[in-house]
Amino acid sequence: MNLYWRLLLVWLGARRKPRIRLGETIELGLTVLPNDLDLNGHMNNGRYLTIVDLALVEYMTRAGFVGPALRQRWRPMMTGSMIAFRRALKPLRRYTLRFAIDCWDERWAYVRFEFVHAGRVVAAGHGRGGIVGPQGVVGSAEMCRVLGADPVSPPVPAPLAAWIEADRLLRASHEAATPYPRQETA
Template identity: 90%
Template sequence: MNLYWRLLLVWLRARRKPRIRLGETIELRLTVLPNDLDLNGHMNNGRYLTIVDLALVEYMTRAGFVGHALRQRWRPMMTGSMIAFRRGLRPFRRYTLRFAIDCWDERWAYVRYAFVHDGRVVASGHGRGGIVGPQGVVGSAEMCRVLGVDPVSPPMPAALAAWIEADRMLRAAHEAPVAPLDSPQREIA
């Protein structure tokens, strides 16, 4: 099944599900399809993040954000993600994706997700994303206003704060000049 068909099905089903508020957790029940597989016969590591995008579509639809976003020509954009894999998902296995927006800062929203099979987490992670419009990034205060929620974010979980700091350090390292291949490796401080 093509991912666009899966996206369409998720969006259509989300329109019939109950509304949610920022911070609530949603669950999508999905199946590992043949086009989700890698050469090792389990779900491809890149596919996990594509499936997380499906959860984002459902979340924003059920939160009542999609209609406003379309009118404003806003679109969601993930700017970073961290995922830890524990076990593989084999073909035709049913699994549940749990997804929530945990907190936000002035610019970005931070999400949490977990892939669960037979009551065990097989992969989990965090992501950072935002809303982009014709004028650039739409701040979290505007997102909260549209959704009718308090713009004051819930506290940031410690694991998420650690990931944000690690991401900041990686970005800083990538902004440093690249050493030629024949020079010795330099240590990153």
């Protein structure tokens, strides 16, 4: 079972679930499959963010965004993420992924996600993303209009604000940095 099959199942399942509003939290019940594993026998750290994409598909489907996005040729795009791992997810373990869009600015939406097993958070993080169309990034005001949501964002939670600032500093340091000098080989 590959990720495209899982993506199809999530999308079809989301179409039968109740509508949600921007800011609400959804939960997906999932299982660690053999193709999710790394050499250490637990879910690969790179797989977590791929699984978060499944939650984004369910969220946007249940919020009523997929139809308008397809008509406008819009697509979601993640532009940054931060995740902290606390415990391993072993093969065939059932877990819950909690996902919500917490807040937004004029350009980006900020999401929160938690992987939960046996009542304990095993990994958690934030992501920043937006909607891209043929003319570039679609602003959050337009996203809110399409979703029938208040364009005024809820307050930015403190951990998210700290990550946003750390990300800004990291990007600024890369923009100001000079390229690494080339090493001569013998």
